[in-house]
Amino acid sequence: MPNTNNPLISRRVLLRHLGIATTATSALALFGCGGGGGSSSSSSDTANSDTDTGSDTSTGSDTSTGTDTSTDTTVTEGEWLTGGTNAMEADFPPTTNPFDSGLANACTLTDQFTVGPCFFEVEDERDDISEGQPGVPMTLAMKLVDADCEPVAGAVMEVWWCDAEGIYSGDNSEAAHAVSQFNAGFCTGNDSEALAARWFRGIKTTDADGVVYFKGCFPGWYPSRTTHIHFRIVLDGNQQLVSQFGFDDNLANDIYLNNSDYTGQTKDTSNARDTVFPSNGVEDYLFEVERQWDGSMLVYKAVQINV
Template identity: 30%
Template sequence: MKRKDFLKRIGLAGAGLGLPVSEILLNKAGAKEVNSCVLIPTETSGPFPLDLSENTYYFRQDVREDRAGSQLNLKLKIKGTANCEPMPNVRVNIWHCDKDGNYSGYGTQTGQTYLRGYQITNANGEADFVTVFPGWYPGRVCHIHFQVYVSSAYAAISQLTFDHDAVNAVYAANAALYTNGPDPKTPATDNIFSDGYEYQLATLTPNALTGGYDAYLEVTVQGSGTVGLGHIEKETAKHLQLGQNFPNPFTGATTIPFSLGAASNVKLELWNLAGKKAAVLDKGLLPAGNHNIYLNLASLGLPQNTYAYQLVVENNAGIFKDCRLMTALK
């Protein structure tokens, strides 16, 4: 089974964050157009990257920790260049400086972990984060780093920015927090964005509910998106309804509830957050109706950790899958 199949409905989708205005493809070639997707070069990861994938602590939607600043709800939609359709089941990392221009994990901030995290895109190719609006530091305009990890063979790295006047309007409206004042640079004078930033310009709109802001950017990377997701979801619901395990989080053992619309052969797959299949439980042929799977990680020889569990159901109508996250406390 391909890695992209293991997470169909795992993203933490929030409210809509505006209309898409830009699409980028990250590769090593110059800018050109494929289908309706715009291809531009990958940007540098910058001087402050940290490997998030080896620490499941960073699998989180809210990356703020103790950082002060105006709340920023960031939504990134990932699309595949082959067909410009959404790409589910890819990991999206973000990292950026705090309101004062500091990055966690470096210099005086060694050992800190704020404003870093990753999410898995949902069936719509979307990853949502809750963070604070970044500040600026000498030599760089306001920006956010991101990485789209498609597979062990390919990960796209780039940066996004915002309209310069809108950025300084945020700083002015929140002057008590953003004490460095207005950003003296513009994207056009920034050493990263000076060669063009049209397709890295995220939307930025006020959010009346949070008192902060919403941002949105569409990002196109190498690969193929998935079409017909709405139809697939409706068809799956006819044959399979997967519930959240309980308790969750849990220690030692947990129960996974599900119901079948028809007699089906059932398998439960466990995937770790690196996208590797950790275990498969073959439950055989089960009748229509409600069922539970009792799961004990120790009996499977698995460490206490966060896993995606996917139920695979096969019957005369086809093969149907659904997935959730579960967390075993260490």
């Protein structure tokens, strides 16, 4: 857990960690103890009842500094933009489809991972899902393909992730279905701002190329998990996949240490030690990242479902 005496860590982070301490027992089974679920499978459109089908022998108590031997994709300190999406000047969506030169990853079936305790369904389809939160502004592009690697149009892709300080938004008052698995104390630290917000939550419908774009900010981190973005795929009213993608450890820690919008603390769990991503082959679940001309980030990856 980060040092809460660090002046860069706000009251909201302290509340976040207090919320973890008081709700960890009840949330542990929901949170990050499930591993990969093998191949994706179709189910009804009720992600709140989704459970991870895989197994994981990790204890979840790792306190690694996040350093590993993965490819170093860091940039020089100061090159990443600060100030959230309001500071972003690069075109949104990008003038060039990042998938024009290929899928940016091998065409392999995307595994299903645990939905976690911080999901609730949202219905607002919007470009900018940051709601003014600080962070490195980020264009998130995802492409959905079928078993033959052909684009899937007309699918609903839902995303959710935490803010720069590791807090999830928690306004589930307009959730379309029951949110019995949502653990407000664990996910928001019962922070009033978070409970009234839906930052970094949104849906988009895939276009003719199978692509969606969101405007947001690079995620923060919270204890026992590596940096990650959750996503869910619904096609013709049926849930096809719930999964997660992550980021290179060195890239994430460089941002956390050197970008003023973050806590100044490296994450406590590396990709290899994470309790959700597979310890072998985690590279298959990491986003491609490019720096745009204004210092904002372009993040992209393809998702394959078995249809």
